[in-house]
């Protein structure tokens with residue numbers, strides 16, 4: 001008698017596109033539909049977006065989308081501990097590319113505050129951030145070639161706390177030599193509760209890094225997040 005093959009379900013859905021423009025349109029449509037449905041259900045919507053280089057065009061597409069943006073709150077998945085005047089600021093990236101055009105009506109809640117220390121900023125941000133309508137409706141993650149996502153860097157001293165899915169913290173400080181500067185990040189606990197959780201990566205190097213991170217040891221932060229997600233993470237990739 002033939003045995004039924006037992007297969008492990010993939011913890012992610014791979015969504016491959018022929019080019020970046022098509023990916024950006026598709027991901028923007030998905031995000032807008034999710035936010036619109038949350039606005040219908042609860043009168044508002046919360047989205048957390050990543051920084052870095054990858055999401056710039058996606059933000060520009062999103063900024064022109066028809067949506068009740070005045071009902072949308074935008075925050076960041078993570079931030080470099082730099083003021084918005086810095087070219088490294090994720091808040092500046094969002095302001096200049098997403099909070100434009102139709103999306104200028106959205107409310108933006110940044111992670112960075114001019115505080116005396118990173119730890120102060122993380123604790124005061126946590127109070128502010130607690131008042132947001134969690135869980136987020138949409139969280140869009142990015143990934144570095146080192147397998148970090150959000151600011152969960154492989155060499156962060158507090159990596160276990162950052163990845164703790166039972167954490168009650170919203171924002172946490174990160175010190176990691178490989179990060180370039182200190183960081184603020186949403187906790188994995190907040191990220192994992194999102195109604196829609198996607199990873200947006202582009203290019204062959206990122207694809208190879210993702211595939212290695214999902215198989216090789218030691219376990220990279222992106223894999224820890226994907227494996228802890230309550231439903232498969234949607235991975236959007238284009239060459």
Ligand SMILES: O=C1O[C@H](COP(=O)(O)O)[C@@H](O)[C@H](O)[C@H]1O
Nearest residue numbers: 050051052053054078142143144
């Ligand atoms: O430092 C960061 O890097 C990652 C990946 O950025 P990319 O430039 O390689 O797209 C990003 O997801 C994160 O938000 C950012 O702070």
